[in-house]
Each structure stands twice: as structure tokens, then as C-alpha cells.
């Protein structure tokens with residue numbers, strides 16, 4: 001079975017956008033797939049005993065590659081621009097924090113809001129002023145720290161997290177290069193282990209920008225449990241109002257479950273909207 005899984009991982013990663021994604025994350029998805037599709041696992045094992053490496057041409061094998069790639073695309077790959085690889089080079093070329101703003105354009109979510117950060121941070125920091133931000137499912141949003149600094153007149157401490165460890169290495173390089181009091185560590189937010197992370201526990205404002213849809217796609221209701229258990233009282237959640245990939249507008253009703261959830265929990269909240277993004281400022 002291990003050989004089949006290795007072949008699957010290699011084939012799945014044979015796509016530019018996800019070539020740097022940690023194998024462990026892909027293996028987890030394959031294992032989960034086989035747990036619920038035992039019949040296909042058995043068929044593949046039988047095929048492998050006859051064809052060995054030629055199995056990559058079989059219908060079942062190709063189908064699994066397609067399914068897992070689609071899942072990874074929805075939660076990770078589809079948000080990366082084709083220039084995502086250039087982030088290290090741009091960081092190297094940056095002489096000061098302000099120069100790093102260009103890196104925001106290498107991830108589709110930050111690229112889309114790059115002209116709106118001023119408005120976003122004005123609204124958020126008029127509401128509350130954090131000492132330490134916890135940025136979850138962060139993508140490249142921590143690269144907006146110089147803009148945060150402009151609005152807050154100080155650089156807050158920063159804890160950043162997303163799913164791929166290699167992306168967290170890059171953010172730690174960035175924090176170190178510019179002496180930001182920041183730390184990045186990968187966590188899978190469909191699980192709740194992040195709640196035990198010391199660096200996360202003392203954050204007094206949490207960002208969950210455009211994060212909930214991906215998490216809910218993998219595990220329904222997991223974001224409710226996460227938000228209920230986050231220690232920080234202040235949480236900023238955003239949703240896309242248009243699909244980043246297809247550009248199709250989302251119906252406002254798509255967010256009703258979330259409004260119902262915050263009202264049921266008696267959280268105070270206010271909202272504001274910029275082009276393509278709806279923000280909730282939540283006080284627990």
C-alpha cells in the first residue's frame with residue numbers, strides 16, 4: 001500500500017501550484033479517501049500486484065489523483081498565483097518592511113484586497129486596537145504588516161498560521177529579516193490543536209479572513225467550534241462576496257448560517273463591506 005500511496009503523492013504533486021505542499025498533508029487526504037472507499041483500495045492493490053508502476057495509467061488511479069487534486073485546489077492551490085514561487089526572491093530584494101508589500105500580490109486573496117487595506121485596517125482599528133494579532137489561514141496576509149504599522153502607529157506582535165509548513169518557514173524568514181515580533185507555525189484548522197498553542201493563546205485579536213469556506217468544505221461546523229473556543233474576545237471574520245476563482249457572486253443567504261451562529265451565541269458584531277469581501281467584527 002505504501003508504494004501505491006507514494007505513486008499517488010508524486011502524481012498529485014506533478015502540478016506546479018502544489019509542488020511545494022508537504023507530502024504529509026496529501027497522504028492524510030489519500031488515507032481518508034481509502035478509509036471511505038475500501039473497495040477502490042482493494043482494486044488498486046490487485047492492479048498493483050500485476051502492473052506495479054504502470055498502475056499510474058489505470059482508471060481508478062487517475063480518478064483518485066483527480067479527486068484529491070480537486071480537494072487540494074479548493075482548500076489551497078487555487079489561491080496561489082503562478083508567481084507564488086517568487087516570494088523568496090522578492091523578500092531577498094526588499095530593503096525595508098514597506099518593500100515587502102509587493103509580495104501581497106502573489107496570493108490571490110491578498111492581491112484582490114491590496115488597494116483596500118487602508119480602508120480595512122482603518123475600520124478594524126477604529127473598532128479595537130490589538131497588541132497581538134493571530135492571523136489564521138493567513139495565506140500571505142502577514143505581508144500587510146507595514147500597512148498595519150501605519151494605521152496603529154506601532155507594530156503589534158503577530159502569530160500567523162496556515163496549513164503548509166513550507167509557507168510558514170517563509171513567513172518566519174520575513175519576521176526575522178525585519179525584526180517583527182512574529183512567529184508562524186502550521187496548523188490544520190479543521191482540528192483544534194491550535195487552541196493549545198501558547199503563541200496563539202495570548203493574541204487579543206484574531207483574523208480569519210476568507211477562511212471559513214475552505215474549513216467548512218472539509219469539515220462541516222468545525223469553524224463554529226473553533227470560534228467558540230478561541231480565547232481572544234475580538235475576532236475579525238471575512239467572507240468573499242464573489243468567488244476568487246470563477247468570479248461568480250455569492251448569494252447573501254450563503255452567510256445566513258454564520259449570522260445565525262453569532263446571534264445564537266450572543267456575540268456582539270458589526271459588519272462592513274469592501275469590493276468582493278464582507279467583514280464581521282465580532283466581540284465575544
Ligand SMILES: C[S@@+](CC[C@H](N)C(=O)[O-])C[C@H]1O[C@@H](n2cnc3c(N)ncnc32)[C@H](O)[C@@H]1O
Pocket residue numbers: 075076079109110136137138139140141161162163164187188189190208209210211214215218
Ligand atoms: C482564501 S485563502 C485566504 C488567505 C488569507 N486569509 C487572506 O484572506 O488573504 C484560504 C486560506 O486557507 C488555508 N487553509 C485551507 N484549509 C486549511 C486548513 N485546514 N487549515 C489551515 N489553513 C487552511 C489555505 O491554505 C489558504 O491560505
